[in-house]
Amino acid sequence: xxxxxxxxxxxxxxxxxxxxxxxxxxxxxxxxxxxxxxxxxxxxxxxxxxxxxxxxxxxxxxx
Numbered sequence: 925x926x927x928x929x930x931x932x933x934x935x936x937x938x939x940x941x942x943x944x945x946x947x948x949x950x951x952x953x954x955x956x957x958x959x960x961x962x963x964x965x966x967x968x969x970x971x972x973x974x975x976x977x978x979x980x981x982x983x984x985x986x987x
Contacts, residue, residue: 926987929966941968941981952981960986 930949932939937954939962950972952962962968967987972979 925972926967926969927981929962929964929968931964932962934961941970941984950979950981951975951977952984956980956982956984958984960984962986 925943925945927941927943927950929952930940930942932952934954939952940949941952942949950970952970956970962984968984969987970981970984973982974980
């Protein structure tokens, strides 16, 4: 799936991606970035995985 980075705090290591199709926000942790840096407004592809706190973005890549 694809989305737009809504917010990402690099010092805290987390943020949110807004899904392009649904408009829903998905939590993203720095460990899912595979070494890339993301900033607000960046277009990304990602997969979603269920966690104890809801859906989490994994395998995030820049578009």
